[in-house]
Amino acid sequence: MIRIFPALAGFALLTVGVADAGQAAPVAAKAQTKKAPAKKASAKKAGAKKKPAAAAKAPPAPPVVRSAQAEQVAQWVETSHDNRGLPYVIIDKKGAHAFLFDAKGKPLADAPVLIGIAPGDDATPGVGSKSLAEIGPAEKTTPAGRFIAKFGVAAGKTRVLWVDYATSVALHMIPPGNPKEKRRERMLSPAIDDNRITFGCINVPKVFYNQGVSPLFKRKGGVVYILPDIKPIEEVFPRLRVQPFLNAAAERVKDRATDMATAAPE
Numbered sequence: 001m002i003r004i005f006p007a008l009a010g011f012a013l014l015t016v017g018v019a020d021a022g023q024a025a026p027v028a029a030k031a032q033t034k035k036a037p038a039k040k041a042s043a044k045k046a047g048a049k050k051k052p053a054a055a056a057k058a059p060p061a062p063p064v065v066r067s068a069q070a071e072q073v074a075q076w077v078e079t080s081h082d083n084r085g086l087p088y089v090i091i092d093k094k095g096a097h098a099f100l101f102d103a104k105g106k107p108l109a110d111a112p113v114l115i116g117i118a119p120g121d122d123a124t125p126g127v128g129s130k131s132l133a134e135i136g137p138a139e140k141t142t143p144a145g146r147f148i149a150k151f152g153v154a155a156g157k158t159r160v161l162w163v164d165y166a167t168s169v170a171l172h173m174i175p176p177g178n179p180k181e182k183r184r185e186r187m188l189s190p191a192i193d194d195n196r197i198t199f200g201c202i203n204v205p206k207v208f209y210n211q212g213v214s215p216l217f218k219r220k221g222g223v224v225y226i227l228p229d230i231k232p233i234e235e236v237f238p239r240l241r242v243q244p245f246l247n248a249a250a251e252r253v254k255d256r257a258t259d260m261a262t263a264a265p266e
Contacts (some may be wrong), residue, residue, distance in 0.1 A: 020103045030070055064097060064110050065097050067092055069233050070090055072092055072233065072240065074099065077090075077225065079243070080246065087102050087202055087217060087223075088223040089171070090227070091113060091226045092227050093115055093119075093142060093228070095192065096114070096205075097113060098112075100208070101247075106147075108210045109211075111207075113187075113204055114186060114195050116139045116196065116229060117137060119141070120143075120230065121145075121228045121229055121230055121231045123139075123141060127168065128167040132199055140199045141198070142169065142200050144229065145237075146222045146223065146225055147163045148227075149162060149171065149223065150217070151215075151225045154172075170201050178238035
């Protein structure tokens with residue numbers, strides 16, 4: 001659904017050959033005169049400011065574990081190919097998280113999301129034709145279900161991924177909006193309850209949108225699966241009821257094929 005070199009010092013060994021005791025004194029004097037600049041150098045070194053050590057990079061964040069419902073839907077889509085060869089996103093409203101998959105069901109990225117203020121799984125009839133000022137608090141829900149999503153233009157000529165155009169539910173980055181809502185802070189917060197702030201749309205991080213959703217969905221669109229807040233998951237995705245039986249039948253076919261392949265010829 002990011003990343004010190006040791007310095008090597010060489011020391012030269014100088015061997016001086018002394019012919020007689022009479023020559024020892026001047027050689028020593030020469031040695032002393034040569035050592036004086038070295039002291040200056042060492043004094044210079046001592047006075048030099050030490051460079052601060054490079055800060056250790058934080059370890060990468062552990063992958064987010066999908067909830068039981070998100071895992072159930074992910075397995076169902078992968079085994080049943082319900083996505084019909086299209087990329088898809090699973091939005092876990094209870095976990096305030098999104099999981100992105102390619103057309104073959106390979107998980108690509110995940111990210112926190114902001115969703116509708118009011119818990120609920122159905123959009124209020126006619127909410128799509130209302131202005132934002134006309135939408136009441138109880139109507140600000142993110143509906144649950146399976147949606148065919150495609151890119152389009154919203155108010156202000158903003159390009160968004162329309163999840164359900166009829167009810168004006170779209171997936172997009174955090175809009176400029178009202179700074180008092182602190183949407184960015186809410187998204188970065190480890191808490192989940194404060195992720196409910198939108199009128200029903202799904203806000204995602206910029207990187208997730210630009211590097212994940214946009215390249216995958218720009219040609220043919222994709223599927224968005226939004227998990228419920230209140231309804232049983234089988235009510236929102238009825239095909240989940242028959243999936244266990246389909247999985248069992250597929251396993252029997254697989255076992256039979258294995259038996260036939262390993263059977264000794266008569």
